[in-house]
Each structure stands twice: as C-alpha cells, then as structure tokens.
Amino acid sequence: xxxxxxxxxxxxxxxxxLKPHADRAKARGVKIFHLNIGDPDIPAPRPVLDTFRNxxxxxxxxxxxxxxxELREAVARYFGNYGIPLCADDIxxxxxxxxxxxxxxxxxxxxxxxxIIPEPYYTNYNGYASFAGVRIVPLPLSVEDGxxxxxxxxxxxxxxxxxxxxxxxxxNNPTGTVYTPEEIEGVVGLVKKHGLFLIGDEVYKEFVxxxxxxxxxxxxxxxxxxxxxxxxxxxxxxxxxxxxxxxxTRNKDLYAAALKFAQARLCPPSVEQMAALAAYSMPxxxxxxxxxxxDKRREILYQGLxxxxxIVIHKPQGAxxxxxxxxxKDIEHFAVWMLEEFSLDGRTVMIAPAPGFYSTxxxxxxxxxxxxxxxxxxxxxxxxxxxxxxxxxxxxxP
Amino acid sequence: xxxxxxxxxxxxxxxxxLKPHADRAKARGVKIFHLNIGDPDIPAPRPVLDTFRNxxxxxxxxxxxxxxxELREAVARYFGNYGIPLCADDIxxxxxxxxxxxxxxxxxxxxxxxxIIPEPYYTNYNGYASFAGVRIVPLPLSVEDGxxxxxxxxxxxxxxxxxxxxxxxxxNNPTGTVYTPEEIEGVVGLVKKHGLFLIGDEVYKEFVxxxxxxxxxxxxxxxxxxxxxxxxxxxxxxxxxxxxxxxxTRNKDLYAAALKFAQARLCPPSVEQMAALAAYSMPxxxxxxxxxxxDKRREILYQGLxxxxxIVIHKPQGAxxxxxxxxxKDIEHFAVWMLEEFSLDGRTVMIAPAPGFYSTxxxxxxxxxxxxxxxxxxxxxxxxxxxxxxxxxxxxxP
Numbered sequence: 001x002x003x004x005x006x007x008x009x010x011x012x013x014x015x016x017x018l019k020p021h022a023d024r025a026k027a028r029g030v031k032i033f034h035l036n037i038g039d040p041d042i043p044a045p046r047p048v049l050d051t052f053r054n055x056x057x058x059x060x061x062x063x064x065x066x067x068x069x070e071l072r073e074a075v076a077r078y079f080g081n082y083g084i085p086l087c088a089d090d091i092x093x094x095x096x097x098x099x100x101x102x103x104x105x106x107x108x109x110x111x112x113x114x115x116i117i118p119e120p121y122y123t124n125y126n127g128y129a130s131f132a133g134v135r136i137v138p139l140p141l142s143v144e145d146g147x148x149x150x151x152x153x154x155x156x157x158x159x160x161x162x163x164x165x166x167x168x169x170x171x172n173n174p175t176g177t178v179y180t181p182e183e184i185e186g187v188v189g190l191v192k193k194h195g196l197f198l199i200g201d202e203v204y205k206e207f208v209x210x211x212x213x214x215x216x217x218x219x220x221x222x223x224x225x226x227x228x229x230x231x232x233x234x235x236x237x238x239x240x241x242x243x244x245x246x247x248x249t250r251n252k253d254l255y256a257a258a259l260k261f262a263q264a265r266l267c268p269p270s271v272e273q274m275a276a277l278a279a280y281s282m283p284x285x286x287x288x289x290x291x292x293x294x295d296k297r298r299e300i301l302y303q304g305l306x307x308x309x310x311i312v313i314h315k316p317q318g319a320x321x322x323x324x325x326x327x328x329k330d331i332e333h334f335a336v337w338m339l340e341e342f343s344l345d346g347r348t349v350m351i352a353p354a355p356g357f358y359s360t361x362x363x364x365x366x367x368x369x370x371x372x373x374x375x376x377x378x379x380x381x382x383x384x385x386x387x388x389x390x391x392x393x394x395x396x397x398p
Numbered sequence: 399x400x401x402x403x404x405x406x407x408x409x410x411x412x413x414x415x416l417k418p419h420a421d422r423a424k425a426r427g428v429k430i431f432h433l434n435i436g437d438p439d440i441p442a443p444r445p446v447l448d449t450f451r452n453x454x455x456x457x458x459x460x461x462x463x464x465x466x467x468e469l470r471e472a473v474a475r476y477f478g479n480y481g482i483p484l485c486a487d488d489i490x491x492x493x494x495x496x497x498x499x500x501x502x503x504x505x506x507x508x509x510x511x512x513x514i515i516p517e518p519y520y521t522n523y524n525g526y527a528s529f530a531g532v533r534i535v536p537l538p539l540s541v542e543d544g545x546x547x548x549x550x551x552x553x554x555x556x557x558x559x560x561x562x563x564x565x566x567x568x569x570n571n572p573t574g575t576v577y578t579p580e581e582i583e584g585v586v587g588l589v590k591k592h593g594l595f596l597i598g599d600e601v602y603k604e605f606v607x608x609x610x611x612x613x614x615x616x617x618x619x620x621x622x623x624x625x626x627x628x629x630x631x632x633x634x635x636x637x638x639x640x641x642x643x644x645x646x647t648r649n650k651d652l653y654a655a656a657l658k659f660a661q662a663r664l665c666p667p668s669v670e671q672m673a674a675l676a677a678y679s680m681p682x683x684x685x686x687x688x689x690x691x692x693d694k695r696r697e698i699l700y701q702g703l704x705x706x707x708x709i710v711i712h713k714p715q716g717a718x719x720x721x722x723x724x725x726x727k728d729i730e731h732f733a734v735w736m737l738e739e740f741s742l743d744g745r746t747v748m749i750a751p752a753p754g755f756y757s758t759x760x761x762x763x764x765x766x767x768x769x770x771x772x773x774x775x776x777x778x779x780x781x782x783x784x785x786x787x788x789x790x791x792x793x794x795x796p
Contacts, residue, residue: 003505016463044458053450062437095641124664126662242458243641243664257401257406261525264526265493265525268641
C-alpha cells in the first residue's frame with residue numbers, strides 16, 4: 001500500500017521549498033523582504049472588493065462549467081479593447097491560470113507527447129505536464145542576451161514527431177523579457193509549417209515598460225485555429241487568491257474538448273466570478289497607474305542591482321521579475337544562507353533560486369529570480385540588504 | 399493539428415447533455431421542475447454570507463497550498479464532534495470535492511491501475527478517472543434490494559493485481575442508500591486483506607433519516623493508514639458555487655503526495671475559504687433543521703412515486719436522491735420527451751437518466767435519478783406533473 005509512482009515522481013514546488021528556512025528566520029525575529037514571489041501588494045480594484053461586500057444571493061449555486069456568460073462577455077470586450085475581436089464562446093473560465101494550463105496541455109497533447117517551452121520558464125508548467133503525462137522540451141535561453149529567442153532554426157531543431165505545441169510566455173515570468181513581433185512571427189511560422197498549436201501565456205500583458213507594446217498570439221489571423229491563450233486575473237487585478245483564469249481560443253474543437261474537462265469539475269467559484277466581472281468592467285486606463293508603479297520599482301531594482309560587482313543582469317521589459325546571475329557557486333546554498341545565517345539591522349532578503357525554472361540539469365545554478373512586488377521604500381532597503389549579504393557571502397565562500 | 403485522443407475519449411457530462419432540450423422548453427415558456435440536479439435551494443448559513451459582506455482585505459493574496467490553518471483546524475474540530483480525532487495536518491483543502499477526487503485517484507493509483515466502485519455511482523468519478531488514466535471497475539448493485547452491497551466474496555472477485563482502492567460513497571449519490579456498519583466492515587476486511595486504500599465519499603453524511611447514523615470509514619482504527627475521505631462543503635452548507643472541498647487522511651505519505659499536486663495549482667480561493675471557516679464554525683445542531691426539511695421532501699417524493707403503477711422504488715435513507723425504475727424502454731428518450739413534447743399546465747419535470755451513473759453498458763436504461771432539492775409545494779406539483787407525463791408517455795410508447 002504505497003502512493004502511486006507518479007505521486008513519488010512529481011516535483012515538490014521549488015519556490016516553496018525555502019519556506020521552512022524563512023519560517024525559522026521569522027521565528028528569530030528577522031524581517032524578510034520577499035523578492036521571491038510575485039504576489040502583488042497593490043490593492044485589488046475597489047469594485048472587486050465591493051462585489052464581496054454587496055453579495056446578496058442566499059445560495060451559492062453551481063454555475064455553468066464554462067463560467068458565467070456575463071463574465072465571458074466582459075472578457076470578450078476587454079480583448080476587443082486590444083483590437084482582438086472575440087465572442088463569449090471563445091472564452092472558458094477556469095480555476096485560476098493553473099487549471100487553464102492543465103486543461104490546455106491535456107487537450108493539445110496525449111501522454112508522451114511533447115511541448116516546447118523556452119527556459120527558464122514558470123515552474124508550475126512542470127506540475128501540469130506531470131499531471132498530463134506530457135514531456136516539456138526546454139529551449140535554453142541566456143541572461144547574457146536578455147533571454148531573447150534564438151533564430152527559428154534553433155527552435156525548429158527541437159521539433160519531433162511527438163511535438164504538439166510550442167508555449168510562449170510574454171511578458172515572461174521569470175525573465176521579464178517581452179518578445180518582439182519578429183520573434184513571435186518566427187514561432188508562428190514554425191507552428192504553421194509543422195501543424196502545431198501555439199500556447200500563449202499572456203497573464204502579464206499590461207505590465208510592459210519603455211513604451212513597448214505587448215503583441216498577443218491572438219493577433220495572428222493565419223493561426224486563428226492554432227492559437228490558445230491561457231490567462232488569469234491574478235496579476236492583472238491583484239487577485240491571486242480569487243482563482244479565476246481562462247482559456248481563450250477560437251478553435252471550436254479545442255474549446256469543446258476543454259469544456260468536457262471543465263464539466264467534470266462542475267464550475268468555477270461563483271462569487272469570485274462576479275468579482276472578476278467587476279474587474280473586467282474597469283476602464284482600460286486603470287492599468288496606467290499600476291504600470292507606472294511597477295515601472296518605478298523596476299528602475300529601483302535594476303539600478304540597484306547592476307551596480308553590484310560580479311552581477312549579470314539584463315533590464316527587464318515586462319512583468320515584474322528579473323533573472324540575474326550572481327557571483328556565487330551554488331545559488332540554493334546562498335538563498336538558504338541569506339535566511340539562516342545573515343541579517344542586516346534585523347532584516348534579510350528571500351530570493352527564488354533559478355534552477356527551479358530550468359528543466360535542463362545544471363542550468364541556473366548561479367542565477368536567481370527577483371520579483372519587484374514590494375513598495376519603493378522596502379525595495380530600496382531590500383537592495384541594500386541584499387548587496388550587503390552577497391558581499392559578506394562572497395567573503396565567506398569565495 | 400487535432401485535439402488529443404484523450405480529449406476525444408473523455409465522456410461529456412451525461413447530466414448536462416439534456417440542457418439544450420431544457421433550454422428549448424424554457425424558450426417555449428414551460429416551467430421546469432428540476433429533479434435532475436442536486437443543487438440545494440436551502441440558503442447557506444448566515445455567517446457564510448456575512449463573510450463576503452464583511453470582507454475588508456484589499457488584496458486577494460495567495461494562501462498556503464493546503465489551505466488556511468484556521469479552516470483546517472475548524473474542520474478538525476468538526477470531525478472531533480463526530481468522535482473522530484484529527485489534527486489540522488490531516489486535512490488538505492481542495493478546489494471542491496472534484497479536485498479531492500482527482501488528487502486522490504492520482505495519488506493512490508498509476509495509469510492503468512484499477513479502483514472498484516459500486517454502481518450506479520456519481521458520474522464525475524468517470525471524468526477524474528479519465529484525467530488520471532485510472533480504470534474504474536464497477537460492482538453492479540440493484541434497485542430491487544435497495545442497492546445494498548453484495549457479500550464480500552462478490553466484491554473480492556473483482557480485485558486484481560492492478561486494484562489499488564475501493565471507493566464507497568455513503569450516504570450514496572445517486573441511490574440514497576446508507577451502508578450499514580456490517581456492509582462497511584466487509585469492505586474494511588477486504589482492504590486489509592489485499593493491501594488496498596479505502597476511499598470514502600462522505601459529502602452527504604449529515605443527511606441521514608429514519609434515525610440511522612452515518613458511519614465514517616475514518617472510525618475504523620485498523621485501517622487508519624488506508625482510509626482517505628473526499629469531502630466538500632457544497633451540499634453540507636448549500637455552498638456548491640464556493641468550490642471548497644478537502645482530502646482527509648492520516649496517512650502522511652498520501653498527504654505529502656497530494657500536497658505536491660496541490661502546490662502545482664497554488665491555492666484554494668481565499669475569500670471562499672474564510673466563508674467555509676464560518677460554515678464549519680456553525681453549531682452542530684444547525685444540521686437538524688436542514689435534515690428535517692430534506693426528510694419531509696423525501697417522504698413527499700417517495701410516497702408520491704411509489705403509488706405510480708409500474709415503478710420500482712426503494713426508500714432512500716440518506717442524501718437527497720433516489721434511483722427509480724420506470725415502465726419505459728429507453729429512459730433517455732423519455733427524459734427528452736418530457737422536455738420537448740410534454741407539459742401539464744405549462745410545467746414539466748427534468749430527470750437525470752441513470753445510464754450516466756453506470757459504466758457497465760446497458761445498465762440503467764429504464765432507470766432515473768430524482769433529487770429532492772425543491773421546496774415541498776413544488777415537489778408535490780412535480781410529482782403530479784411527472785405522473786401525468788409518464789402515463790401519457792406509456793400510452794404513446796407502450
């Protein structure tokens with residue numbers, strides 16, 4: 001009577017495995033600056049919170065498996081504001097972006113099939129690939145050139161008879177890179193040539209800086225039937241705990257297949273869907289203030305870090321993360337040391353070691369992901385504490 | 399570029415496939431009595447609704463993957479009230495009972511392994527078995543003897559080298575049967591003898607009538623490490639739309655494995671968890687009034703149906719469902735006819751054809767599941783309309 005082999009095989013969350021060390025630091029009274037996780041501190045829009053406060057229905061009933069029509073219509077209007085005409089039936093509401101990824105992997109690929117993803121990539125793709133029995137084929141990118149996509153031939157060399165899809169996350173978690181139209185077009189060409197699906201993770205699309213514009217894979221008319229976007233309100237509206245995401249696709253077969261999976265789990269949470277409806281009813285200029293706030297923080301983190309000797313950093317263009325290379329041999333050891341051994345004025349910094357974002361063994365062992373979702377003042381302090389910790393660590397472990 | 403084979407194979411929800419027919423009936427102005435679905439009409443407890451109304455946190459943050467500690471502690475106290483001592487770490491909060499089933503199937507069984515389930519059974523087990531690549535081995539029961547479990551030998555004959563677990567749902571959806579301690583002990587003996595897990599679906603445990611008492615599989619000390627309960631607040635507190643469920647087990651390996659799956663999907667919804675905390679903080683006598691209400695409806699439905707000539711019915715002892723055999727050749731045809739062709743005073747009845755609850759082909763083709771989750775007055779009317787419809791149908795399709 002043992003648990004299943006797959007349960008033994010599945011990777012424990014690499015982001016969460018530092019938690020016991022953080023708990024011990026807190027128990028010692030050390031304040032931790034959390035640059036390790038992308039949990040927004042910016043309040044959710046007022047109408048979202050008002051949805052809860054004004055809730056009057058006495059029964060929390062099951063809703064439709066694909067989500068409430070009003071919400072799907074509001075999401076369609078939101079895409080319309082980006083020049084992407086959609087109807088409500090192109091949108092399937094899911095239990096967070098997580099479920100959108102799970103369903104999409106399961107619907108585009110069978111057990112043993114392959115999905116190509118540039119790495120480093122969002123670690124939870126691994127969990128859902130395990131669930132679905134799908135193999136992720138990583139395409140390694142590099143901090144030296146800002147994690148740009150390689151020429152199409154390098155990507156094409158990874159396509160096999162088992163390849164079913166390519167996944168692009170832009171703006172990227174964990175790198176902060178925003179792919180250019182040229183980069184995306186190269187991938188679109190491959191998708192057409194080899195008869196693949198293109199999965200777009202576009203949850204950070206409002207968080208793009210330097211006057212850049214996010215280009216959605218849904219804008220490419222010649223892959224209308226091949227494009228599927230996994231999306232979420234978590235970051236866009238500071239609603240991580242609401243667990244509302246969605247699959248967006250104009251491929252009717254793909255939608256119908258995902259709907260069958262959705263029916264098995266009945267429906268998304270009803271009150272939270274109405275909160276999401278309030279969020280999607282916000283005017284589009286709501287994002288301007290949020291973007292400006294994250295942009296300021298980006299500058300603070302980038303300017304602070306790039307002055308640290310021995311660090312390799314590219315300026316992130318989107319989302320609220322950056323991957324940096326540090327002058328250390330073992331990033332996991334450094335991350336634990338920062339929590340267990342170091343503090344400055346009773347404070348330390350928690351980072352996310354990059355190996356969890358790579359599936360190619362031995363990559364990212366001197367890299368970390370830092371998130372800028374703490375306020376300006378704390379972020380300045382965090383950079384100061386981080387620099388002091390790194391300097392001390394280098395002295396101890398040269 | 400096709401969807402995956404598994405997406406083509408997965409069964410569309412048999413409960414939901416009548417929906418287009420119901421929509422057409424509504425479009426014609428016909429009122430439908432929904433005896434087809436177990437969506438409670440009884441209001442959720444006041445403190446649950448107050449949780450939403452009093453929500454004051456400005457950010458909906460990620461919570462722990464296993465759910466909030468306060469909620470898990472409240473659930474542990476609730477089990478303590480039933481004489482089942484648990485600690486918070488025996489409880490893993492999930493996205494509805496659906497996710498609890500999905501994780502449990504995935505953690506006890508590998509692809510190709512088997513789980514034995516008495517049939518008819520809750521249809522959504524099929525969806526999650528498909529997700530997990532697990533084979534459900536049905537053990538057919540019969541309306542004639544009230545869907546009692548057969549002697550242990552009949553169950554044992556279905557155990558193979560691939561069997562990993564037996565699942566018991568009591569009080570049962572869809573039959574309304576409550577298993578006796580003797581029936582459960584027989585299964586407990588097999589589980590021990592063959593080294594299996596025992597999965598208990600006990601979401602209806604408060605809804606037991608005739609002075610009977612629900613016996614949990616967690617009460618059997620000698621299978622402490624083999625017992626895992628999948629549970630949900632949906633029916634217990636009329637919160638189907640909240641999507642809060644849980645896995646309850648004292649097996650630490652099984653818990654740790656399920657937690658890895660849970661980490662991949664980040665966390666359950668945060669506001670809804672606090673609503674669940676309010677629910678689990680209700681005094682235990684809250685259930686008395688709910689039970690009395692369902693009991694009254696049970697009598698109305700049972701007494702009304704058993705007088706219909708040609709019907710075979712057993713008196714349900716729990717939950718709020720009953721499976722009846724009807725004097726028709728093709729229950730799907732009858733169910734559609736009731737929606738498309740029949741009405742009495744502008745009203746008709748929607749039922750759930752039983753074949754969706756069987757996986758053995760050709761079983762249940764003259765059976766239906768009826769749920770008594772409409773108020774007394776409507777239920778009396780529904781029985782009258784149903785009887786008239788059945789009589790007319792028999793005249794047309796003898």
